[in-house]
Every structure is written in C-alpha cells, then in structure tokens.
Amino acid sequence: MAEPYVPPTPTEPQPHVPTWIPPPPTDGKGIEFAQLHTIELNLLEDPDPAVVQKLVETAKIAIKEDGFLYLTNYGVSLEQLHRQFSIGQYTYDHITEEEKERLKWNPQGGSYAGYKAPFGWRREKGAPDGIEQFNFYKQQFADLNLVPSCLHPLMEEIAAFVHYLTTSVNRRLLKLFSLVLELPPDWLYENIQSRGGIVADSYFRHALFRPLTEDIKSVGGGALRMNGHTDYGTTTLLFSVPVSSLQIWGRDNKWRYVGYNPGALVINIGETLEIISGGHFKATRHRVVEPPEDQRTFERLSLVLFNASESDMRVQPAYVSPLIQREGCIEEQGVYKEFKALMDKGFPVPTNREWRESQIASIRQVADNPKMKIVLVNGVEMSEQMYHGVKVLLPV
Numbered sequence: 160m161a162e163p164y165v166p167p168t169p170t171e172p173q174p175h176v177p178t179w180i181p182p183p184p185t186d187g188k189g190i191e192f193a194q195l196h197t198i199e200l201n202l203l204e205d206p207d208p209a210v211v212q213k214l215v216e217t218a219k220i221a222i223k224e225d226g227f228l229y230l231t232n233y234g235v236s237l238e239q240l241h242r243q244f245s246i247g248q249y250t251y252d253h254i255t256e257e258e259k260e261r262l263k264w265n266p267q268g269g270s271y272a273g274y275k276a277p278f279g280w281r282r283e284k285g286a287p288d289g290i291e292q293f294n295f296y297k298q299q300f301a302d303l304n305l306v307p308s309c310l311h312p313l314m315e316e317i318a319a320f321v322h323y324l325t326t327s328v329n330r331r332l333l334k335l336f337s338l339v340l341e342l343p344p345d346w347l348y349e350n351i352q353s354r355g356g357i358v359a360d361s362y363f364r365h366a367l368f369r370p371l372t373e374d375i376k377s378v379g380g381g382a383l384r385m386n387g388h389t390d391y392g393t394t395t396l397l398f399s400v401p402v403s404s405l406q407i408w409g410r411d412n413k414w415r416y417v418g419y420n421p422g423a424l425v426i427n428i429g430e431t432l433e434i435i436s437g438g439h440f441k442a443t444r445h446r447v448v449e450p451p452e453d454q455r456t457f458e459r460l461s462l463v464l465f466n467a468s469e470s471d472m473r474v475q476p477a478y479v480s481p482l483i484q485r486e487g488c489i490e491e492q493g494v495y496k497e498f499k500a501l502m503d504k505g506f507p508v509p510t511n512r513e514w515r516e517s518q519i520a521s522i523r524q525v526a527d528n529p530k531m532k533i534v535l536v537n538g539v540e541m542s543e544q545m546y547h548g549v550k551v552l553l554p555v
C-alpha cells in the first residue's frame with residue numbers, strides 16, 4: 160500500500176506559524192456548481208480487481224467528459240493540508256519589501272519562478288489585480304537565497320510535502336490514467352512526466368487572491384480574476400478551497416463554480432495529457448472569478464502543484480495505447496486538434512519546454528496591457544493567441 164504523507168522532523172528551531180483559519184464556505188444560494196466525479200485514490204491498490212476496474216471506469220468518464228475530478232483518500236490528512244495553508248499565509252504575512260523586489264518573477268523569461276506582485280502578470284508593475292504568488296521551481300528548492308527568509312526554517316517541510324505530491328500522489332494518479340489508456344501502470348509517469356528530484360520541471364505555488372476592490376475592477380476585467388485557460392502540463396493538483404472562485408467551462412458552454420470539498424484535491428488534465436491521449440482526455444478550460452456575494456470580503460489562499468511533462472519531448476498521441484488503436488483519436492476540440500493540424504501540414508510540433516515557455520512569456524491576464532485579441536466563435540467570445548504556429552482559442 161502507498162504510505163501516507165509523514166511530515167519531516169525539523170532539524171532546526173521552528174518559528175511559530177499561526178494556524179490558518181479557513182473562511183466560511185458559501186451558503187451556495189442560487190449557485191449551480193459543476194458536478195464532478197470523485198476518485199478515491201486508495202482504491203487503486205484494492206486487492207479486489209473489480210474495485211480497481213470500477214475506479215478506472217469512473218476516472219475514464221471523468222477525464223473524458225469533465226477534464227476535472229475530485230481526488231480523495233490520497234494520503235494527506237486535512238490537518239496536514241491546513242498546515243501547508245498556514246505556511247502559505249505565513250509567507251504573505253512575513254515576506255519583506257526588499258525580498259518582494261529581489262525575488263520578483265520574470266514571466267517574460269518563460270518561467271513563473273519567484274514572487275508575483277499584485278500588479279499584473281509581467282515583471283514590471285502593471286495595473287493592480289490583487290493577486291500575489293510565490294512560485295517554487297527546482298531552483299527555489301535547491302537554493303535558500305531564492306526564497307523569502309521567513310520560509311528558510313520551513314523549506315524542509317514544504318519540500319517534503321511537494322516530494323510526496325509528485326512521487327506518490329501524482330505518480331498514482333498517472334497510474335490510473337495509464338490504465339484508462341490501457342497501458343502499463345507506470346507508462347505515463349516513466350515516459351511523459353518530468354521527473355528526477357524535487358521538483359524537476361514542475362512547480363508549486365502559494366497564491367493569495369485579495370478581495371476585489373473597485374479600483375481593481377475598473378482597470379481589470381470586472382469580476383474576472385484569471386482569464387479562461389487550460390494548463391499546459393500533465394496534471395494540475397489544486398487543493399479545494401473554501402472561497403469559491405474557480406469555474407470550469409462545461410460542454411454546454413456555461414461557466415460553473417467548482418464547489419468546496421474539504422481535504423480533496425481538484426485535479427485538472429493539462430494539455431500534454433490531452434495530446435498524449437489523442438484527444439480522449441480533455442484539458443478543460445477554467446478561470447478564476449469573484450466568489451459568490453457572501454464570500455466577497457475574504458482572502459482566498461490557493462495552493463497548487465503544476466506537473467510538467469518531460470521538457471525536450473515533442474508530444475504526440477501514445478499510439479501504443481490499445482484504446483487509441485481501437486477507437487482512434489478524437490479531434491473535436493482543444494489543443495490536440497491544433498497540434499494535429501500542425502502535424503498534418505508536416506511541421507514539427509513544439510517541444511514541451513518551448514510550448515510552456517512561449518505561453519508563459521506571452522501570457523496576458525486581466526490587468527495586463529496590451530489586452531488579448533478577442534474573436535467571436537459561434538457567438539461565444541474567445542481569446543485568440545498563437546504559440547509556435549498553434550492557434551489557441553479559449554473562452555474568456
């Protein structure tokens with residue numbers, strides 16, 4: 160059986176980190192939440208093959224239809240999870256002004272590593288958006304000088320948590336998805352996932368969404384906080400949070416909030432898995448908006464692990480998959496369709512590194528200028544961007 164997460168015993172004196180107090184969940188009045196499937200990850204190791212088969216079937220429906228699912232019983236307790244939220248909160252309460260400047264991120268360089276100030280998604284200061292982040296890449300885990308000093312005594316603990324998420328939780332999740340593709344259990348982890356030490360080419364994020372003010376609303380996108388987008392990697396592990404702001408785009412062209420499920424992970428399929436699966440898995444569009452009325456004064460802390468695919472690989476469908484051999488690829492939507500169009504013209508598709516770096520370098524969020532190009536597709540407003548010759552259309 161997979162071992163549960165065990166926090167490390169600290170090797171140096173620990174600061175007092177106040178316990179994070181979760182804001183109250185919304186009363187949900189008048190809100191239609193997305194109906195997502197739940198996967199209990201511990202069942203993957205059930206001795207009864209029928210239980211495992213049923214889990215694979217549920218996962219198949221969830222990732223084909225929704226591209227999102229709740230993951231429970233994955234080895235981290237609610238208390239352990241809240242401890243990480245406490246550390247996240249502690250970061251924003253203690254990072255100094257000097258560190259905010261010195262550790263400032265540079266997305267134009269193709270990476271989100273470091274501190275994001277609440278002024279747009281560029282290195283230089285833009286319009287206010289009330290969103291702060293600290294993004295931990297492998298260099299942050301390797302060098303304490305790259306993280307705020309308040310976190311130095313806590314880095315062992317953050318690293319152990321992220322290590323568990325990447326080598327146990329995400330590995331088991333990819334096992335389940337390999338089984339959906341009817342491939343050997345470790346196929347996706349060994350062939351596609353960026354691996355090798357903490358945290359390879361993936362990254363971990365502490366994000367803080369401060370409540371929207373009139374100032375932010377007037378320069379940005381009103382109630383919109385992050386544009387509709389798909390994540391570029393293999394899987395994204397988002398911790399379900401009490402403040403409901405995350406929305407997903409349904410097959411009926413409607414945005415719906417993802418409800419709070421205490422202790423659960425909200426998993427979303429990234430673009431790499433959509434392509435690998437030949438369009439069978441959906442990289443679902445999602446966005447972040449103002450929460451329901453009764454939560455608008457609360458800060459929203461969000462912890463996320465973005466799992467990356469092997470950097471130098473040019474992804475294409477896993478033709479060895481019996482599922483793809485039997486049913487072919489599905490070209491009805493999304494980035495797989497665009498990659499396919501490029502391959503059909505005989506052009507090389509971008510490597511995973513090129514794909515993610517070009518997206519990060521040219522990202523435009525609500526507070527940024529110039530704004531994104533907006534086009535109408537079948538009466539629906541979409542943003543249009545080109546990366547490495549691949550046209551990407553996303554609902555805003």
Ligand SMILES: O=C(O)CCC(=O)C(=O)O
Binds near residue numbers: 405
């Ligand atoms: O904070 C969230 O719930 C989602 C953020 C997100 O989609 C992203 O950072 O890619």
Ligand SMILES: [Fe+2]
Binds near residue numbers: 388390395445
């Ligand atoms: Fe995302």
